[in-house]
Structures are given as structure tokens and as C-alpha cells.
Amino acid sequence: xxxxxxxxxxTWCPGCGNxxxxxxxxxxxxxxxxxxxxxxxxxxxxxxxxxxxxxxYVGVNTFGSLHGRSVASAMGIKLANPALKVIVHLGDxxxxxxxxxxxxxxxxxxxxxxxxVHDNGVYALTVGQAGPETPPGYxxxxxxxxxxxxxxxxxxxxxxxxxxxxxxxxxxxxxxLKRLYREAIQHPGFAVVDTLQVCVTFRNLYKQYNxxxxxxxxxxxxxxxxxxxxxxxxxxxSDGPVALGALSVRERPVYGxxxxxxxxxxxxxxxxxxxxxxxxx
Amino acid sequence: MDSFSVxxxxxxxxxxxxxxxxxxxxxxxxxxxLYRHVDAPSLIRGGHNFVIVxxxxxxxxxxxDHINVLVALNEETIRKHEWxxxxxxxxxxxxxxxxxxxxxxxxxxxxxGIPVKSILAQEKAPPVMRNSAxxxxxxxxxxxxxxxxxxxxxxxxxxxxxxxxxxARRGYDLATEKLLIDLPGGGPVPVVGGLEAAxxxxxxxxLKAYAGYPMxxxxxxLHFLARQAPRFALKVVQPEGEIAAMMTALGHAYAGERAAxxxxxxxxxxxxxxxSLAGQAELPIVVALGxxxxxxxxxxxxxxxxxxxxxxxxxHGEFPRLVLAPADVEQAYAWSTLALxxxxxxxxxxxxxSDRTLNDDSQSFVAEAVPRLPRLAQVDWDGAAQDDDPxxxxxxxxxTEDGVSxxxxxxxxxxxxxxxxxxxxxxxxxxxDAEVTVQMQDKWARKADAMWQELDALPLVNVYGDPKSPRTxxxxxxxxxxxxxxxxxxxxxxxxxxxxxxxPTRQLENxxxxxxxxxxxxxxxxxxxxxxxxxxxxxxxxxxxxxxxxPWAVGELRQLVEExxx
Numbered sequence: 001x002x003x004x005x006x007x008x009x010x011t012w013c014p015g016c017g018n019x020x021x022x023x024x025x026x027x028x029x030x031x032x033x034x035x036x037x038x039x040x041x042x043x044x045x046x047x048x049x050x051x052x053x054x055x056x057y058v059g060v061n062t063f064g065s066l067h068g069r070s071v072a073s074a075m076g077i078k079l080a081n082p083a084l085k086v087i088v089h090l091g092d093x094x095x096x097x098x099x100x101x102x103x104x105x106x107x108x109x110x111x112x113x114x115x116x117v118h119d120n121g122v123y124a125l126t127v128g129q130a131g132p133e134t135p136p137g138y139x140x141x142x143x144x145x146x147x148x149x150x151x152x153x154x155x156x157x158x159x160x161x162x163x164x165x166x167x168x169x170x171x172x173x174x175x176x177l178k179r180l181y182r183e184a185i186q187h188p189g190f191a192v193v194d195t196l197q198v199c200v201t202f203r204n205l206y207k208q209y210n211x212x213x214x215x216x217x218x219x220x221x222x223x224x225x226x227x228x229x230x231x232x233x234x235x236x237x238s239d240g241p242v243a244l245g246a247l248s249v250r251e252r253p254v255y256g257x258x259x260x261x262x263x264x265x266x267x268x269x270x271x272x273x274x275x276x277x278x279x280x281x
Numbered sequence: 282m283d284s285f286s287v288x289x290x291x292x293x294x295x296x297x298x299x300x301x302x303x304x305x306x307x308x309x310x311x312x313x314x315l316y317r318h319v320d321a322p323s324l325i326r327g328g329h330n331f332v333i334v335x336x337x338x339x340x341x342x343x344x345x346d347h348i349n350v351l352v353a354l355n356e357e358t359i360r361k362h363e364w365x366x367x368x369x370x371x372x373x374x375x376x377x378x379x380x381x382x383x384x385x386x387x388x389x390x391x392x393x394g395i396p397v398k399s400i401l402a403q404e405k406a407p408p409v410m411r412n413s414a415x416x417x418x419x420x421x422x423x424x425x426x427x428x429x430x431x432x433x434x435x436x437x438x439x440x441x442x443x444x445x446x447x448x449a450r451r452g453y454d455l456a457t458e459k460l461l462i463d464l465p466g467g468g469p470v471p472v473v474g475g476l477e478a479a480x481x482x483x484x485x486x487x488l489k490a491y492a493g494y495p496m497x498x499x500x501x502x503l504h505f506l507a508r509q510a511p512r513f514a515l516k517v518v519q520p521e522g523e524i525a526a527m528m529t530a531l532g533h534a535y536a537g538e539r540a541a542x543x544x545x546x547x548x549x550x551x552x553x554x555x556x557s558l559a560g561q562a563e564l565p566i567v568v569a570l571g572x573x574x575x576x577x578x579x580x581x582x583x584x585x586x587x588x589x590x591x592x593x594x595x596x597h598g599e600f601p602r603l604v605l606a607p608a609d610v611e612q613a614y615a616w617s618t619l620a621l622x623x624x625x626x627x628x629x630x631x632x633x634x635s636d637r638t639l640n641d642d643s644q645s646f647v648a649e650a651v652p653r654l655p656r657l658a659q660v661d662w663d664g665a666a667q668d669d670d671p672x673x674x675x676x677x678x679x680x681t682e683d684g685v686s687x688x689x690x691x692x693x694x695x696x697x698x699x700x701x702x703x704x705x706x707x708x709x710x711x712x713x714d715a716e717v718t719v720q721m722q723d724k725w726a727r728k729a730d731a732m733w734q735e736l737d738a739l740p741l742v743n744v745y746g747d748p749k750s751p752r753t754x755x756x757x758x759x760x761x762x763x764x765x766x767x768x769x770x771x772x773x774x775x776x777x778x779x780x781x782x783x784x785p786t787r788q789l790e791n792x793x794x795x796x797x798x799x800x801x802x803x804x805x806x807x808x809x810x811x812x813x814x815x816x817x818x819x820x821x822x823x824x825x826x827x828x829x830x831x832p833w834a835v836g837e838l839r840q841l842v843e844e845x846x847x
Contacts (some may be wrong), residue, residue, distance in 0.1 A: 008710045043536075043691050048702070056710050059672055061691040063535050064701040064711070065528065066558055068771070072525040072776070076532020076540070079516050080490065084536065084691055235483075259516045261399075272512050273481055277646070277690040280471040281309070 004030055004039075008056035017171035017197035021118060024169075024177035025087070028185065029060065029129055032085070041083055045074045047090035047099070050125045051197075054089050068099025069267035071106050073114050079256050085185060087111040093123050096132040096154050107161035107190050110257035114184045115192045120199040121151070121236075128202035135237045140202070151236045158192055159231055159248055165191035166221075166231065166248040170213050171198055172206065176244060183246060189254050196242070209242065216245035283338045283463065284347055286594070287419070288362055290331035291354030293324055300412040301332025305472050305643065306433045307416075307425055308336040314645040315472055316762070318344035318638075323497070323581040329357055334473050338465050340647045342609040342762025346834040348466040350460070352419055354411070356383040371459045373419045375411070393422045393456040396805040400451045401637045406444055413438075413445045417452025427453055442568075471646040475639035475759075476501035476543075478610035478646065479569055480509065482617025487625075490516040492526035496711035497581045498637040499571040523548035527555035534564045535700050537690030539621055543569035546588050547577065550789065553595045556630050560600025560725075562688070562700045563678065564632075565624035565659075567617070571637040574830040583830025586635035586758055587805040589813070592632045599722070601627070601729035602781035607633040608743075608761030610644045614780060615652040620741075622657040625733040627685060629725075634781070636804065638832040654657065654739055662687040662696065663823075672697065676707040684727030698753075710791035733783050742788040745775040751797040752846040755821075757810050760802055760833055767839045775847060781810075784817050798822050800845045802838065 002276035004026050012018045033039050043059045044251045046052035055062035061084075065073040070088045095103050095117045103115065103267065121133040129142045129145040138147040155166050155262045165187040177195065184191035196213075197207050214235075220226050227248035234240045267275075287304055291297050298319055305317045313336035322328045333344045350363045351358070352373040363385050366372075370386060376394030384392055395418045397411045404410075413434065420430045430449060438445050474483075474773040480502055483491075508518045516533070526542050533540035544552060549570050559566045572588045574580035592604050603623050607613040613635065666674040673695035679686040686707075689696040699709025703709050704721060706712045743761075746754070746768015753774045756764045761777045768775035776792045778785055793813035794797070801811035802825035811821045823845035827833060833841075 006708075006710060013779075030428055038692075040692050040694060053711070055701075056378065059697055060699045062700070062709070063532070064562070064699075064703055064709075066702055069524065069528040069555070072520065072528035072735070073519070073535070075518075075525075076490070076492070076529035076534075076538075077536045078532075079518070079529070080533045080536035080538040081690075081692055101521045102525055105329040156524075250751060258682065259514075267512050269484060269487075269513065272509075273485060275470045275512070276509065278474050279474075280646070281469050 004059045008059060010057060011053060012050060013201050016050065017120065017199065018050055018054065018118060018138060020052070020171035020174055020177060021116065021195055022057055022087070024174050025116065025181050026058060028178050028181045029058070031182065032185065037085065041085060043077055043084050043086045044072045045077065045086060045088045047088070047094040049091040049094060049118070049123070050248045051089050051091050053090065056276045068094045069102065070094060070096070071099060071102040071115060074119050075106060075111055078111060078113050079259060082112070082256060085184060088113060088115045090115065090117060092117060092119040092121060092133045092147040092154070093131045096152070103158065104161040106187060107158050109164035110164050110189045110253045111256065112189055112253045116181065117154070117188070117192060117194045118197040119194050120197045120203055121205070122199050122203040124199045124202050131149050133236055134142060153232065153235050155194055155247060159228065162190070162252065163192050164189035164250045164252045165246070166197065167246045168242070168244050170196040170209060170244050172210065173244070178219060180246065185247070189252055213242045213244050216243050216247070219245065221246045221249040284336065285349040285673065286333055286335040286347065287350040287352060288331055288333045288348045288365065288416070289352040290329065290356070290362060293321065293328040293330045294326040295330065295354055295463045296409065296412050297330040297332055297354070300416065301307060301334055302619045303412070303416055303433060303437060304419065306437055306823045307420065307429060308334060309469040309472055309645065310433060311425065312467040312469070315335060315648065316341045316344055316472070317472070319641055321582055326842055329361060330363065331358065331651035340645060340650055340767070342644055343766060343835050344782050350386070350419070351450050352415060353379060354415065355379065357689060359383050359385070371422050373415065373422050373456065375415065382456055391546060393418060393459055393461045395452050395455045400448060400455070403430030404444065404448050404451065406448050410445055410448045413448040414830055417449035418456035421453045421456035421458055423462050424458050425462070456840070460823060461548070472643050473610050473646045474501060474605055474641055474643040475610055475613045475635055476614040476641070477505050479617040479633065480505045481634070483541050483567065484513050484515070486618035486621030487539045488515065490530065490533040490540040491542070492518050492520055492529045492540070493543045494523045494526050494548060496548045498573055498640040499545050499569060501640060502543040502569055520794065523551040524555065527552035530566055531555055531559060531564045532565055536688070538541070539565070539625060541567040541569060541621070542570065545571050545573050546575050546591065548719065549588070549591070549595065555812045556833050557596040557598055559600070559602070559630040559701050560596060560598065561702055561704070562630040564700065565628050567620045567624050567729040568630060570632050570634050571640045572634065574828070579744065580830040583728045584759070584804060584832050585828065585830065586636055587807065587809070587828070588779065589634065589805070589809040592634050599630050601725050601732065602782060603629070603631040603732065603780065604634060605631070605780045606758040607779060608758055608777055609640070610637070611650040612652055612779065613639065614646070614652050618656070621704055623732060625659040626657045627728050628688070629728065634758060636759050657735065660685050660687050662689040662693070664695065673708055677709045678705060678721065680707055680724060682727070683731040684724040685731065698752050699801045729783070736780065737785065737787060741775040741780040741785040743779065743793045744792050745777070747772045747774055749795065750774040751795065753793060753796040753799045754842055754846065755799060755801045755810065755814065756797045760838065762834045763835045763838045764802060766835045767842050771843055773842060774815065784813065786817050789819065800825055800842060802829065802833070802842070804832065
């Protein structure tokens with residue numbers, strides 16, 4: 001077994017964008033370990049979908065959760081042990097359809113976890129149905145005559161909900177992905193990297209993306225006007241330019257800190273129970 | 282009198298529930314053991330609320346229909362509850378809102394009315410203090426000494442205490458003594474609701490985290506634990522819904538913190554996918570499932586026991602679980618501790634079934650009546666390598682003789698903790714291998730066997746009443762309190778299984794020995810426990826079912842039981 005690897009055989013399709021995510025996140029974890037983070041303090045949480053298989057391929061603590069519920073599980077893990085670095089991998093179907101409530105509320109709370117969205121705009125593992133980021137007209141098995149729905153802009157939604165770090169990456173370009181994942185993991189608060197991850201089997205967008213993506217330069221993600229302008233620049237359906245990089249960074253109080261304060265001096269349970277029973281008398 | 286009941290009634294928003302609590306405190310001070318039954322519709326203002334406080338020299342867990350003292354804040358209370366009045370009923374009422382004509386003839390000799398509005402005006406007191414005047418009048422009417430009321434108001438109404446005392450004193454002075462109650466003495470004991478008892482039992486069981494979304498009749502557990510959070514360093518959260526509550530709690534469990542969720546049927550529907558995850562990933566979790574009348578929204582604030590089948594079979598796939606149903610506050614306390622211990626020792630979900638009645642009614646908590654159950658220790662990883670490969674030193678799902686894999690949590694030196702919703706191998710890596718699939722399912726079966734071996738040595742089935750009677754009444758959960766008294770009054774054997782899954786067949790056989798006739802009473806239309814008994818080979822001769830959302834009072838149940846058990 002290699003460093004941070006496992007004996008699990010990789011079953012992603014050749015050319016799958018998930019390889020780029022794996023090859024970006026694993027070196028970042030290794031870097032963090034080399035810099036002093038304990039391997040035992042890292043937890044990857046996976047959702048359901050091709051992306052979720054990533055937990056089998058990385059030799060750290062992992063929690064394979066339910067579809068759409070990975071972020072909600074991650075909340076419990078982080079609240080239970082704030083020393084853990086919790087990184088969630090999920091697809092756009094999980095993040096923005098089945099589990100939309102959880103990602104919005106985690107953003108609202110500014111839970112200190114990292115969410116890596118494997119955003120391919122399609123349900124791949126279930127063989128190619130339209131997803132929340134699929135443009136109208138897409139023909140999949142559940143929309144044989146073309147999808148009717150418009151996608152929404154997930155980053156704008158997350159910005160409004162309060163996510164304190166928002167970035168967009170692309171699976172052609174591992175150095176940028178590594179930089180963004182590292183920033184996101186180190187950011188104190190709710191960090192999302194929407195990763196344009198191409199599904200070579202059901203929705204191969206390499207050509208379109210290659211023509212439109214550009215890496216942000218001179219952008220100040222802490223400036224609200226600039227952040228919103230870049231977030232709104234591409235609406236996830238039209239042919240506009242697609243900015244890659246850290247789009248928005250904000251400082252907000254992190255959820256869960258109050259537990260550490262209130263729990264500083266827990267009372268002996270037996271003594272506490274006696275007190276409560278007395279108060280109910 | 283060894284026993285009597287006081288009913289206070291009025292409009293929702295009149296503070297009836299709080300006034301009922303004060304009456305309970307008063308009688309508790311005198312040394313009575315209490316049962317406080319609350320009937321409150323699902324609304325904030327208007328509608329009719331009432332509370333019956335039953336006092337007894339012995340421990341009780343049920344209310345009675347008939348009352349000795351009626352405290353009426355409006356005429357509707359008299360109309361609705363006139364039928365409950367026994368001979369020589371004492372009636373305490375607001376003489377400015379209730380005309381004498383509204384009182385039934387039998388109530389006249391023992392009535393005492395006070396002019397509440399005038400009292401408040403004289404003391405320049407706000408309308409919310411009307412109940413203090415009424416409480417003053419009640420104390421005089423049933424001969425509770427003034428210092429007892431003074432003490433209770435001082436202790437439980439810390440805001441504007443002096444003004445409350447003056448208002449109460451006027452009520453006390455203007456009323457007349459109508460009944461001389463005994464003063465048993467012996468001092469007060471805690472008076473707790475089922476949810477408080479369950480919460481305290483969970484805390485005793487090492488609870489560290491609780492996630493709940495508001496839903497009657499489980500919200501009380503969320504409220505209680507939220508209030509106790511600083512004292513016990515609990516992490517209590519109200520996330521975006523029941524699904525999130527369940528998944529968050531499972532996250533806590535994975536990371537090593539004992540966690541529970543609480544909800545009612547509709548919320549539990551949403552949690553069920555997470556229940557199956559707990560089964561597959563072997564995550565310990567306690568679900569406090571407070572039943573109410575359904576299906577769907579049903580009667581939100583009224584009771585039922587119609588989710589037994591749901592609790593027994595909730596979740597897709599097959600995995601072991603423990604389902605138990607405490608009957609009273611002492612059982613709720615003891616079994617909630619055991620629920621966490623079992624969940625953590627055997628790494629599986631435990632469902633604690635209760636209902637509106639047990640959750641929100643309150644009872645004197647008698648320490649001697651707490652079931653004596655052992656504490657069970659979870660099995661932690663000893664740190665010894667489980668494989669030659671150092672990266673596989675810890676295997677989350679290690680195959681063991683009893684199916685229980687030692688626990689380690691993220692952060693533990695040398696451990697890589699992989700929990701998995703997919704079928705997995707010993708290390709937690711996803712597999713679709715046929716052989717491993719069977720091995721894992723068999724591991725759960727061994728785990729369930731080991732759990733049962735340990736549990737079947739505990740008192741899983743209670744017997745009350747006349748244990749030798751050939752006539753047997755079986756019930757579960759909150760009706761047990763009424764059934765216990767029926768057993769004593771009618772000389773019937775009463776059998777209460779606390780654990781419902783796995784089914785305690787051996788202990789039930791013992792409990793039924795010598796019985797010739799069996800009736801099963803439960804608060805549902807489908808005779809769910811009766812079915813369960815029959816499916817395990819027990820004969821059921823009669824079923825007694827109630828499904829109007831109301832619990833049985835002792836007398837009602839007695840009548841029904843005597844009709845079917847000749």
C-alpha cells in the first residue's frame with residue numbers, strides 16, 4: 001500500500017474527471033501531514049455517486065454517507081471533534097438537489113468544513129439522468145425529449161446563504177485545484193470548491209470548458225462587489241466566460257465554537273443529575 | 282382520603298398548564314405522590330385546556346376520570362367536566378366570569394367563588410396573576426395551610442413574587458374551607474415528565490449530543506436537553522430537519538460521541554434512511570420516538586400507540602435493533618440509560634417508544650421504583666495491530682466471535698476509521714463480493730445473539746396486579762399505569778413487556794404461566810401488540826383498543842377489562 005493509498009481497485013472510467021480530484025486532494029492532504037497535521041485528524045466524508053468512491057482510495061479516516069446527506073453527517077463529525085479536518089466529497093446532484101437544504105444550512109452556520117463538489121451536471125453512476133446543473137434540452141434517459149429545467153447558479157446561492165469561501169476549479173488543471181483545495185481546507189469556516197468535473201461517459205464537456213475557462217488574475221475575493229460580479233459572470237447555462245479560482249472569501253464566526261466554551265467545565269454527571277432532580281422536586 | 286383528583290380548566294392561553302404544575306407542587310409539598318395529566322389542543326390561544334392532578338399516598342402512573350375538586354376559570358370548564366364530579370365535589374371558581382346558574386346542583390353546597398377581577402384591580406396586578414388568586418382560593422378550599430402556598434409561590438414564581446403572594450392571599454382569605462385533606466408528610470419528591478426522565482437517563486448513559494427538530498410530542502426532550510446543555514456539556518442542535526438531525530447524530534457517533542435524536546412518527550419517517558445507515562455502518566444511535574395519533578399530521582397533541590409495527594420494521598434491508606417501551610418515568614429513566622449502553626456496546630440503533638401521555642404528563646419520581654439495570658461497557662480497540670500491514674492496524678468491522686468489532690474513532694493514534702454505507706469488508710472498504718456480503722450479514726446476526734444473551738437476563742417483562750390470577754391483561758407503554766391499578770382493583774394479572782424487539786418470548790412464557798385468559802389493551806386500532814404476541818405463538822382471547830387520541834383513566838380501563846375477562 002502506498003502512502004495515503006488503499007488496496008481498493010479504482011473503478012472510475014478511464015479519463016474520468018474524478019482522477020484529477022483525487023490527484024489534487026491526496027497530495028494536499030500529504031502536504032498538510034508533512035507540515036504537522038496528524039493523519040488521524042483528517043476525515044473524508046463521501047456522498048453517493050461516482051465521486052463517493054474516493055473514500056475507498058484514500059488511506060485516512062472516512063465516512064461513506066447517504067445520498068445528499070454527507071454535509072449533515074459532516075456537521076456531527078466536526079461538532080463532536082473540532083480538531084478534525086473534515087472534507088466532504090459530493091456531486092452536484094447531492095449538493096444541489098437531494099441535499100440542497102444541508103449545504104445551504106451549513107453555509108448559513110459557517111460550519112468549519114470543506115466541501116468539494118464534483119460538478120459534472122449529470123447523474124453519472126445512475127447512468128446519465130439530468131441533474132440540477134444540467135442545461136435545458138439535455139437528452140438523458142429520464143429526459144429523452146430534452147430536459148425542460150434551467151440550472152441555477154449554485155455559487156450565487158451559496159454566497160447568499162453565507163458560505164465564507166467559494167471557489168471554482170476545473171479538472172483540467174491539477175495545480176490550480178491543489179491550490180484551491182488547500183486554501184479551502186485551511187480556511188476557517190464553510191468552504192466550497194465547485195469543481196467542474198467532466199463525466200467522459202455521459203457528459204463530456206472538456207471541449208466547451210477548455211474554450212471558456214480562464215484563471216482569475218487581480219481579483220480580490222474579499223471585495224464583495226468583485227466577488228459577486230465574478231460569481232454571477234457565468235450562470236451555468238450560457239456560453240459566457242467561466243472564471244476559475246477563489247471567487248469570494250469572507251470572515252464570519254464559525255459555528256460550534258460556543259460548544260467549546262460552554263463545555264469547558266462539565267459537571268460530574270452524578271452530581272449534575274442530583275442537582276437536576278432536586279430542582280424538579 | 283388516600284387519594285383525590287383536582288381538575289383545573291380554562292381557555293388555552295390562560296396558563297392552565299402552569300397552574301396545574303403549581304397545584305402539583307402544592308400537593309407534592311404535602312407529601313402526596315402525583316400524576317399530572319395534561320390535555321391541550323394544538324393551538325396557542327382559545328380552545329379548552331385542562332389539567333388533572335391526581336394525588337395519592339402511594340406511587341401512581343395514571344389519572345382517574347372522576348374528580349373531587351374542580352377549579353373553573355370559565356363556564357365551558359364546568360359544562361365539559363360536570364360529569365366527572367363525584368359526591369360532595371368542591372368547586373373553586375371565578376365568581377365574576379361564572380354565574381351560579383352554571384354550576385350543577387350537586388356543586389352548590391361545596392362551592393367557593395372569588396371575584397378574581399376585583400382582586401387584581403385592588404392589587405393593581407396584571408391579568409396573568411389571576412391564577413395566583415385562584416390558587417389561593419383552592420388552598421383555602423381544601424385546607425392546604427397558607428405557608429405551603431407561600432413557599433411554593435416564592436420558589437416557583439421568582440418574578441413579582443411579592444405581588445403574586447398578595448393576590449394569592451386575597452384569594453385565600455375570600456374563599457371558604459370545604460374539604461379537609463390529609464397531610465401525609467414525608468416531604469416532596471421530584472415530579473417529572475417522561476421526556477425529562479428520558480433525558481436524564483440518556484445523560485446518565487453518557488449522552489454528549491442531541492439533535493432534534495421540533496415536533497410534538499418530542500419537542501420537550503429538545504427543550505429539556507437544550508436547557509441542561511451547559512451543565513453537562515451537551516451539544517444540542519436543532520438542524521434544518523429530521524433528516525439532518527439523524528445524519529448529524531450519526532456523525533457524532535462515528536466521531537465517538539454518544540448521541541440521540543427525538544421525534545414523532547412523521548419525523549421518524551424522514552429519519553428512517555439514516556436508521557438503515559446505522560444498521561449497515563454499525564453506528565450506535567438512540568431514537569426517542571414519541572407516538573401521537575396519526576397517520577400523517579393526525580391529532581398532533583393527542584396520544585396513540587400506533588407506531589409499534591413501524592418501529593419494529595422501519596428501515597430497508599435487515600439489521601439488528603433494540604426496540605423498547607418504558608411505561609412510566611422511573612422506567613423511562615432507567616431504560617434510556619440502557620438504550621445508550623446497548624447501542625454503544627452492540628453498535629446498533631435502539632428505538633425508545635413512548636407516547637404523548639408518557640412524554641408530557643408528569644409523575645412523582647420515586648427512586649425506589651427505578652428498575653435496577655446494569656451498566657454495559659462499550660468495547661474499545663486495545664491498540665494492538667489487527668493486521669501485519671501497519672496501515673490496516675485497525676479494522677472498523679473486524680470479524681469477531683460475538684460479531685462486535687472494537688471501536689476506535691477519528692483522531693485515535695494509528696487507527697484509520699472507515700465507516701461505510703456500502704456493503705464493506707473488515708476495513709470498511711466497499712465490496713460487492715458475495716462471500717464478504719454474507720460474512721457481514723452473519724456478523725450482525727452474531728451481534729444480535731450476543732445482545733440478546735445479555736438482555737434476556739434482565740427483567741424485560743413486568744408483572745403487576747395478582748400474578749397468580751388466571752385472567753391476564755397485557756399492555757405496553759403508558760397504559761401500564763392504569764393497567765397496574767386495574768390489576769390491583771380487579772385481581773387481574775397484568776403483564777407489561779418493556780422490550781418489544783427482540784421479542785422476549787421466554788420471559789413472556791413465564792409471565793403467562795397458569796393464565797387461562799388473555800386480553801391485550803393498547804392505544805391503537807390494529808391490535809399491534811396482540812398481533813405480535815400471536816405471531817410468536819401466544820394466544821390472545823380479547824383485544825381492547827382505544828384510538829380517539831385519549832389515554833385510559835383507571836376506571837375506564839377497569840370497566841373494559843372486566844367486560845372481556847370474566
